[in-house]
């Protein structure tokens with residue numbers, strides 16, 4: 001069965017055979033919102049609720065020009081990540097209940113950004129290569145070997161699931177400056 005779609009309300013046929021709601025944008029929590037520091041719980045069942053959340057998170061990530069998004073950032077405290085590091089923005093990855101099973105001793109310093117801390121970029125040192133396991137969107141176990149931007153992004157998103165935002169790797173001085181700037185912006189926007 002093919003579904004009639006337009007670009008913004010694209011509905012894909014569901015793997016469990018019913019059409020889902022159109023995809024929707026979900027508000028992204030902004031640092032220093034305390035909800036960003038909650039620890040996510042495992043996804044219990046990869047069902048139609050989770051499929052809808054995946055579609056909405058992908059839509060939200062693409063709309064914000066991000067390369068990743070963790071469920072914690074949209075105030076859903078379950079272990080779910082979406083990523084697309086492709087140039088063409090056509091290779092979505094879904095990681096449910098991800099675990100890092102190996103990390104290289106070699107570390108790289110990379111420039112990171114975060115959709116929850118817009119406009120702030122800084123260097124963070126992370127493992128240069130990782131191996132991870134996770135369920136995919138059909139609930140099947142997958143193994144992922146990553147280096148470069150994908151390795152950085154997986155580690156950044158998995159930190160979100162543990163309630164950690166990348167600015168927590170920076171010095172207290174930098175972090176406080178960022179916090180003050182974000183609170184000022186929030187105050188200005190609420191006026």
Ligand code: K1U
Pocket residue numbers: 065066067068069070111112113114115116152153156157160
């Ligand atoms: O988790 C997030 O907030 C998404 C974040 C992912 C990320 C980017 C860069 C390094 C690590 C993790 C973003 O997508 S930030 C915006 C962005 O697209 C970007 C920023 C710097 C480099 C590449 C992409």
Ligand code: ZN
Pocket residue numbers: 113114115116156160166
């Ligand atoms: Zn982030």
